[in-house]
Amino acid sequence: MTPIISLSHVTYAYPNSDVPALRDLSLTINKGEWVAIIGHNGSGKSTFAKLLNYLLAPDEGEITVNDVVATEENMWTIRDMVGMVFQNPDNQFVGATVADDVAFGMENRGVPRDEMITRVDAALEEVQMMPFADREPARLSGGQKQRVAIASVLALQPKILILDEATAMLDPTGRREMIALVHELKAHMGDDLTVISITHDIDEAASADRVMVINDGELVETGLPAEVFANADQLRRFGLAVPFAEQLKEQLRLRGIEVPNEYLTTEGLVTWLWQSISTK
Amino acid sequence: MFSNMIIGRYMPGDSWIHRLDARTKLVLSIAFIFVVFFANNVIGYALAGAFTLLAIMMTGLGVGVFLRGLRPLVLLMLITTLLQLFFVQTGDVLVHWAFIKITTDGVINSVIVFVRFMLIIMFSTILTLTTQPLAVADGMESLLKPFKKFGLPVSELALMLSIALRFVPTLMDEAQSIMNAQRARGVRFNEGSLMARIKSFVPLLIPLFVNAIKRAIELGDAMEARGYRGGDQRTKYRVLTWHTRDTIAIIGFVIFTVALIATRWIM
Amino acid sequence: MVMAINFDQVGFTYQPNTPFATPGLHDVSFEIPEGKFTAVIGHTGSGKSTMVQHLDGLVLPTTGKVTMGNQVVTAETKLKELNEMRAHIGLVFQFPEAQLFEQTVLKDVMFGPKNFGASEEDAQAAAEAALKKVAISPDLYERSPFELSGGQMRRVAIAGVIAMAPDLLILDEPTAGLDPQGQRELMTLFTDLQKERQITVVLITHQMEYVAQYADHVVVFEHGTVVKSGAPATIFADEEWLHEKQLDVPAAKQFADALAEKGIQLHNVLDIDQLADQLAARLNGEVDHV
Numbered sequence: 018m019t020p021i022i023s024l025s026h027v028t029y030a031y032p033n034s035d036v037p038a039l040r041d042l043s044l045t046i047n048k049g050e051w052v053a054i055i056g057h058n059g060s061g062k063s064t065f066a067k068l069l070n071y072l073l074a075p076d077e078g079e080i081t082v083n084d085v086v087a088t089e090e091n092m093w094t095i096r097d098m099v100g101m102v103f104q105n106p107d108n109q110f111v112g113a114t115v116a117d118d119v120a121f122g123m124e125n126r127g128v129p130r131d132e133m134i135t136r137v138d139a140a141l142e143e144v145q146m147m148p149f150a151d152r153e154p155a156r157l158s159g160g161q162k163q164r165v166a167i168a169s170v171l172a173l174q175p176k177i178l179i180l181d182e183a184t185a186m187l188d189p190t191g192r193r194e195m196i197a198l199v200h201e202l203k204a205h206m207g208d209d210l211t212v213i214s215i216t217h218d219i220d221e222a223a224s225a226d227r228v229m230v231i232n233d234g235e236l237v238e239t240g241l242p243a244e245v246f247a248n249a250d251q252l253r254r255f256g257l258a259v260p261f262a263e264q265l266k267e268q269l270r271l272r273g274i275e276v277p278n279e280y281l282t283t284e285g286l287v288t289w290l291w292q293s294i295s296t297k
Numbered sequence: 298m299f300s301n302m303i304i305g306r307y308m309p310g311d312s313w314i315h316r317l318d319a320r321t322k323l324v325l326s327i328a329f330i331f332v333v334f335f336a337n338n339v340i341g342y343a344l345a346g347a348f349t350l351l352a353i354m355m356t357g358l359g360v361g362v363f364l365r366g367l368r369p370l371v372l373l374m375l376i377t378t379l380l381q382l383f384f385v386q387t388g389d390v391l392v393h394w395a396f397i398k399i400t401t402d403g404v405i406n407s408v409i410v411f412v413r414f415m416l417i418i419m420f421s422t423i424l425t426l427t428t429q430p431l432a433v434a435d436g437m438e439s440l441l442k443p444f445k446k447f448g449l450p451v452s453e454l455a456l457m458l459s460i461a462l463r464f465v466p467t468l469m470d471e472a473q474s475i476m477n478a479q480r481a482r483g484v485r486f487n488e489g490s491l492m493a494r495i496k497s498f499v500p501l502l503i504p505l506f507v508n509a510i511k512r513a514i515e516l517g518d519a520m521e522a523r524g525y526r527g528g529d530q531r532t533k534y535r536v537l538t539w540h541t542r543d544t545i546a547i548i549g550f551v552i553f554t555v556a557l558i559a560t561r562w563i564m
Numbered sequence: 565m566v567m568a569i570n571f572d573q574v575g576f577t578y579q580p581n582t583p584f585a586t587p588g589l590h591d592v593s594f595e596i597p598e599g600k601f602t603a604v605i606g607h608t609g610s611g612k613s614t615m616v617q618h619l620d621g622l623v624l625p626t627t628g629k630v631t632m633g634n635q636v637v638t639a640e641t642k643l644k645e646l647n648e649m650r651a652h653i654g655l656v657f658q659f660p661e662a663q664l665f666e667q668t669v670l671k672d673v674m675f676g677p678k679n680f681g682a683s684e685e686d687a688q689a690a691a692e693a694a695l696k697k698v699a700i701s702p703d704l705y706e707r708s709p710f711e712l713s714g715g716q717m718r719r720v721a722i723a724g725v726i727a728m729a730p731d732l733l734i735l736d737e738p739t740a741g742l743d744p745q746g747q748r749e750l751m752t753l754f755t756d757l758q759k760e761r762q763i764t765v766v767l768i769t770h771q772m773e774y775v776a777q778y779a780d781h782v783v784v785f786e787h788g789t790v791v792k793s794g795a796p797a798t799i800f801a802d803e804e805w806l807h808e809k810q811l812d813v814p815a816a817k818q819f820a821d822a823l824a825e826k827g828i829q830l831h832n833v834l835d836i837d838q839l840a841d842q843l844a845a846r847l848n849g850e851v852d853h854v
Contacts, residue, residue, distance in 0.1 A: 058743040059713055070522050093524065101522040104741075108512045109519035113431035113463045120534030122523035127530040137534070155466035158608060169523060185741050188608050188770045189812055217743050256745035261815040261836075268840035274847050283819060291826040294846050365582075471662070477622045478663035481655035482724065483679025485647065500675070503665035507710060 021176065021211050022046040022069065027078035029064055038064040040234040042078070048176075049208025051199075053225035053242070054215045057256030061234040062215045066181040069213070070099045083176055097126075100170030104182040106162035107154070115141065115157070115165050116150040122173045140172035141165075144198060160191025164198065171202075178202075180214040184221060196221050219246075219258050223282075230255060247280035262286040308426050312357040313542060315427045319436030321543040325550050326424045330417050332554050341560040342412055348553050349419050356427050366422050367415070374414050381407035430462040432537075439537055453527060460516070468509065475504050567652070567731045567764045568598040569619065571790075573628035576614055580626055587788060588614040592628070594783050594790045596766060601758055603775040603796075604768045605811060606785030612736075612768050615785065619734055619766065620655045621646035632732070651680040654730030658737045660721035664709040669700065669720050672709050676728040687727075694727035695720070698753060715746045722750070726757065733757070734766045751778065776800070776814035776834040784809070797832055 023045045030037040039061045046052050056062045067073040068080060071092040080087040082095050103109045112118030119137045128136070141147045144164040154162055163183055170178055180199070184192040199212060214221055222228055228245040230238035232255045238245055246252070249259045249267055259267075262283045266276045277289060309315075314322075336342045353363055367374075381403065388402030424433070438455035445451045476486060479500045486497050576589040589611050596602045604612050617623045618630050621637060630637040635649050657663070666672035673691035674684075682690065695705065698719040704712065709720055722738065735754060739747040755778050758765045769775065775782055775796055782799045784792040786809060792799060800806065800817055813821070820833035830842045 057745055058715055067518070072518050072522060093526070096522060096524050099522075101519075103515065103519055103522075105512075105515060107467050108515035110463070111460065111516065111520055111523070111525075113429075113459050117431075117534060121520075121525070124531050124534055125524040125526065127532050130532060130534065130536070133532065133534050153466075154463065155470075173523070190607070190810065253745075256743055258744035261819065264836055265816075265819065265840060265843075268836055269844060269847070272840055272844035274844055283822065287819070287822045287826065290823060290843060290847075291828060294828055294843075474657060475662055477617065477620075478655070478657045478660065480622055481620050481650060481653070481657075482663070482676035482728070483647070483650060485643075488643070500663075500665045504662050507665075508662055 018047040018050075020045045021048040021050075021083050022213075023081045024068075025079050027068065027075045027080060029068060029073060029075050031064075036234075037076075038234055039068070039231075042234075042236055044229065044236055044239070046211060046213065049211055050227060051203060051212040051214070051225045053222035053228045054213065054231060055217065055222050055228060055245075055255075055257055056231035060231045060255075062231050063181055064234075065231065066101065066179050066213070066215055069177070069179060070101050071095045072101075097173065098176045099179060100173055100175035100177065101179045101181060102163065102166045102170060102183040104185050106159045106166065106186060109166055110154040110162055113153060114150070115146060115152050115154075118154070118165055119169045119172050122169055126173070136172045140168040143171055143202070144168045158191065159187050160194055163187060163191065163195055167195075167198065167202075176209070177211045177213065180212070180216070182215055182217070184216060184218055192218060192221075196224055200224065217258065219260050222246075223260065230257070243280040247278075306425065307429050308358055308362070310357055310427065312355060312427065314352065314356045314423065316540075316542065317427075317546055318537055318539055318543045319428050319432035320439055320537060320539075321546050322424045322428055323433065323436045323440065325546065326421050328550065328554075329420045332557060333413050333416055335554070335557045335561065337561055338563070340563055341557055342409075342416075344553070344557055344560055345416055346412075349416050352423055353419065356423060358426060362426070363419055363422055366426075367418060370418060374411060377414065378407045378411045381410045430465075431459055434458040434462060435535060435537055452529075452531065464512070467512075468505070471508060472501065472505055475501055475508075567633050568631075569596040569633075569732070569764070570631040571595075571615075571618075571628070572631065574615075574618065574625045574630060575627035576618070576623065577626045589618075589625075589788045591789050594793050596764065596783070597781055598764055599762045600780040601755070601765045601767065601778050602781040602783060603779035604766060604783045604785065605770070605772070605775060607810065610785040611788040612785045614788075616655070616734055616736055616766070616768060619732070620653050621649055651728070652731045654725040654728050654733045656722055656725050656733070656735045656738050658740055659718075660725070660738070661709075661714065661717035663721055663724070664717060667708060668706050669695070669709050669712070670705040672720060673724045673727050676724055680728060690727040690729065691723070694723040697726060697757070698723045699749070715742060718742065718746075719750075722753075729761075730763065732764045732766070734768075736768045737770065738767075739771075754778075770812075772800075772812045772814045773835075776816065784811070796834055800834060 025043050027039060027042045028037050029039045042065070054062050054065060064073065068075055068087070069082065071087050074089065075087070083098050085091050085094055085098070087095050110118055111121045116137050119140050120133050123133045123136060138147070141150055144167050146161065146164050146168060149157065149161065157165070166183070167178070184195050187195065199214070202210060203212060214225065216222055223242045223246065225242060228240060228242050229236060230245060237255070238251070246260050246263060249263045252259050262281050262285065265286060266281070269276050281289060333345055336345050350360075353360055382399060383397065383403070385403040385406045386398060386400055388400040388405075390398060390400050391404065392399040434455055437458070438451055441449065441451045480486065484497050484500055486501075487494060488497075571592050571594050574589055574592040578586045578588050592611070592615065604615070606612050614623070618625060618637070619632070621641070624637060624639050624641055626639060628638075632649065635645065637646070637649075664672050666675060670688070670691055673694055674687040677687040677690045678684070692705075700716060700719055700723065704716070709717060712720065725733070733754070738754070739750050742750065751774060754765060754767070757763065767774065767779070779796050782794060782796050783790055784799065791809070800813060803813065803821065806813060814834055816833050816836050816839045820830045820839060823830060828846070830839065833839045833842065
């Protein structure tokens with residue numbers, strides 16, 4: 018496992034605030050990993066995302082992306098490697114049509130037009146938005162706009178894809194489709210694509226290889242989804258959602274039932290219940 | 298409130314006029330404003346009218362749409378026409394009552410102004426109804442390119458215009474939902490005295506403004522994240538292509554202009 | 565004021581008589597029971613939000629009529645009547661923080677009551693009570709609403725609606741974009757309010773958990789019309805139908821269905837308590853005779 022992102026003792030405070038949004042943050046993300054960052058609103062998750070893309074510069078500490086140190090000098094190199102999809106589907110749609118929006122990043126980099134056309138098509142194909150290439154954003158759903166945003170990033174062939182609460186404003190269908198899309202991308206790009214998804218959505222976080230919990234500007238927990246989600250009390254303390262199977266285990270425990278301590282998925286708990294009830 | 302504005306709105310279609318290059322339509326719309334002034338008699342205006350009507354028919358959108366588009370401008374047209382009627386004082390006097398004096402020249406002038414006005418609006422409406430706003434922006438950028446040499450930031454202006462156009466529907470929706478929210482809180486838009494009306498717009502304008510700024514900041518981040526830094530190294534995805542039909546349209550317009558000039562000698 | 569609501573053959577067209585006319589609703593007939601919690605579900609673009617605008621007289625039906633208590637709303641209803649009607653209705657739009665505009669938090673919350681004729685003192689009392697309900701502390705009252713955090717802005721905006729003491733409270737996805745804790749807090753606030761004041765609540769939502777947990781009555785929209793209405797248990801009973809309509813099933817029900825596939829049959833499970841109760845009984849070896 019080679020690290021692709023590493024932060025060492027990073028602190029950042031917004032200019033008009035005395036409390037740092039992130040405090041002494043140190044972590045490593047490996048090449049090809051899918052990491053979910055969870056935390057309540059205002060915990061500093063989005064600040065973290067913006068630091069990775071040099072939209073914000075750290076006050077203290079050092080950030081390295083693919084062996085490049087994030088400094089003003091290197092900022093365009095960094096942005097070539099790190100693509101970002103934001104929360105509000107409307108406020109990141111730059112182009113007048115779907116195809117124009119996907120082309121925008123390449124126009125900025127001076128990619129020749131012939132190459133742009135192939136790459137726009139390929140990226141739209143990837144997110145299944147090809148039939149909408151000439152549509153204006155006003156005639157797309159939120160989920161479709163977010164898929165276009167992903168295509169816009171993919172067209173730039175980044176090493177890292179950051180989803181900054183990209184599913185927060187979508188309806189359940191849109192959300193599911195986005196998560197499925199990221200799964201597909203990961204499946205065929207493998208270690209060439211590192212995904213960092215900042216989210217409140219349990220399903221999205223559970224899809225990740227690793228979950229990090231940020232609370233009040235500090236990294237308070239990192240582990241496999243199973244490890245992080247098994248601790249319902251802690252999740253609630255951080256203002257986060259608890260997976261359904263864990264909630265049910267809690268409720269059963271309250272009713273005097275002895276349930277396994279380790280994390281169970283819904284399927285896991287169904288199987289356990291089935292076995293326990295069958296042997297009665 | 299925003300629903301009845303037809304002027305300035307694009308109506309999708311696949312007519313010959315729709316498919317013309319935006320540059321052609323832009324240049325011809327501007328040219329028409331000047332060319333109309335060549336008409337100086339009934340035949341000339343009839344020709345200009347027939348040409349406009351032909352162009353309208355060719356859009357396949359129906360004359361009704363264009364007439365409805367005139368509605369918001371009726372007041373402006375009437376005022377201009379009346380001004381002509383009252384202020385042109387040469388020629389034979391037709392009516393003289395108190396300080397009002399209407400003369401033959403006044404009547405003729407006001408009719409001419411009215412007809413010119415109509416024709417120019419109709420012709421420009423063809424441009425806006427059949428051309429996507431973005432294509433208009435592209436066309437303008439392309440036509441303004443020579444001014445780059447004089448330091449005019451043509452590409453930046455075009456990008457700004459295209460983003461502005463792209464956000465028009467978004468902001469319209471937002472204005473509508475803020476209005477709804479404030480109406481639900483008891484604001485009465487378009488009711489009461491002028492002062493009350495102006496005051497009623499404060500709860501709409503402030504949130505609209507605040508949210509627009511928020512959007513702009515987020516859009517700025519999104520653009521930067523995708524590597525936007527202005528400058529000349531940018532390439533363009535969207536290119537305008539000149540077709541035979543554009544040449545034909547230009548030739549047609551030139552013939553019309555020549556014919557219109559010719560009518561000056563007929564009478 | 566009585567606030568039973570009835571839609572009778574309501575149709576609505578956007579921008580009628582223009583080339584841009586688009587149908588919004590057609591043949592919409594249903595009832596919203598008084599003093600109850602009604603959930604409205606359906607896809608994005610199914611007509612839910614257009615229906616909601618009818619509830620507050622923000623748009624008038626193109627055809628048909630809406631009866632709200634004693635007030636009948638048709639295409640001909642006068643503006644004045646609508647204004648009177650609105651005084652009794654609170655509407656929380658999606659992302660309601662977009663409606664904040666006053667210089668201070670307190671003034672913004674007083675805005676609604678004052679528009680509907682409350683005196684300065686009454687409006688202030690109502691505003692303070694509402695702010696207390698949404699847990700905004702008094703030291704924020706004189707702050708600009710734009711200085712608050714996103715979650716606080718949301719709660720101030722909601723206080724601005726609650727302060728109007730509505731008999732009918734309409735909530736259009738009020739928790740969208742909040743973190744899980746913020747969502748929980750708001751939903752608790754709304755249910756408490758409904759019980760305490762016995763008001764009619766209409767909640768538009770995509771979250772079936774809310775429907776299962778809070779709703780007494782459910783209305784399902786699709787393609788601009790109502791395709792089903794009834795108690796949550798009835799709506800969620802027909803799995804196949806829900807699937808066909810691409811609607812979700814509450815997690816507890818999904819879980820019960822997964823158990824059923826393994827041969828463990830439970831009855832009428834909609835929320836986690838019902839599920840846990842029945843499972844606990846089974847695990848304790850009590851035989852289910854139902």
